[in-house]
Amino acid sequence: MSYNPPSMKSLIAFEATARQGSMTAAADEGCTSQPTISQRIRALEENLGLPLFDRRGGRLVLTVQGESFYREISPSLKTIREACERLIQHGDRPAPSVVIAAGSGFMHLWLLPRLPMLKRAFPELTFKLMPIDRADAPELQAADIAIRFGPYMPQDEGRLLASEAxxxxxxxxxxxxxxxxxxxxxxxxxxxxxxxxxxxxxxxxxxxxxxxxxxxxxxxxxxxxxxxxxxxxxxxxxxxxxxxxxxxxxxxxxxxxxxxxxLSPRVTREDYGYWLSVKHHRSAVIEPISDWLLDVVQP
Structure with a gap:
């Protein structure tokens, strides 16, 4: 006679309840309801043919068999969970893309030679570089990071990347x-x-x-x-x-x-230079890249 093993959902419900000490906590962890957790544990007990929890007195306590079963399956479920998390984090999903727009001179003469270094610093990201020479180009405004040459413009909330010389x-x-x-x-x-x-x-x-x-x-x-x-x-x-x-x-x-x-002389204009601005301030993705660019220009 063949044996049908219990469902993965019932095993996860049991392991979470035993580890957390309550079905309510297990339900919160699994983003489900307490009755659902209870039903899955009941189905597991019926499949195994024995109780895993002692429910007398309003308390939820593991039976001797339940304690032994928990110790045996918990490491395996943890391994499966961690493997899934690693795959989700480093799997084949498209890497987040960051758009950097700048004038063609800056793009070709400064940024492109440093692109390999930028990629090594942020291997989890992909970068799209857009050479934009017009200061009023909509693509410059839409970029995640925009590097604009010209005088200081308060409305841009830009940070000075390099002064003009x-x-x-x-x-x-x-x-x-x-x-x-x-x-x-x-x-x-x-x-x-x-x-x-x-x-x-x-x-x-x-x-x-x-x-x-x-x-x-x-x-x-x-x-x-x-x-x-x-x-x-x-x-x-x-x-x-x-x-x-x-x-x-x-x-x-x-x-x-x-x-x-x-050669010389050297000409500078007050408040002229390259200014770095971002579309989303305090972005966990963009802010470290902005800081990296500033650090490389101003070591």
Missing amino acids: VFPVCSPDYAGEHGVKGELTASDLARVSLLHQDIKDPRWLDWTQWCRHAGLSLTPREDIFAYQNYALLLNAALTHQGVALGWSILVEDYLASGQLVA
Whole structure:
């Protein structure tokens, strides 16, 4: 004659009741009702053919057989429960995705090189990077983390990631060939090739504006070629084609590696820089990432 083992639900109800000391506590733990727990234990006792609890006197006490049965099944049920929890936590569910939006220059020159380090710091997350250059772009507002360049804007509640500092940069070969080092003068600017970007965004300095802040005069030129984005312009500087304006956070890696050299003067504008803002404040997922970014920029 075959034996039909008891249901898992009845075993869980019995184990929780024996461990917690009451059916009410077992019901709370299992997000069910006390009558349901009672029914499942009754079904288990009928299946086994003996009582597991002594219910006389209004108290719920394990019988000798119930105590022995509890000691035998409790470790196995605990192992099953923990295995299920681990699978749920580390299983094949899609990892939470975090959207980070920033200007294309910052994205390609600073964030992308540090993406492997970011992934190692938060292996349980996936990251979607969005290069957004328009300050009023809706995608910037919708991102979990937005990194915006420009002046301080109180309504953004942003934290300063890096202050603006702008200075000329060029390759060491170009500097040596053209005899430029240290502080550039107006005569230096007149004889070197100045690399320009096709930019109509008032947040960014061009050579005319930079010279005005630096107290230098700039002779107008007719033969100006404007690069479409900052990454292309910086690549021209790296390949010895001229002198570019460098924003400190965007060129720091090239300066550290010796691929570019920094010239002067250095121009700063009050309250200008890269600002980090988040869509959801005090988020348990986003806040540690924001802190990580700040720590990496400001070690």
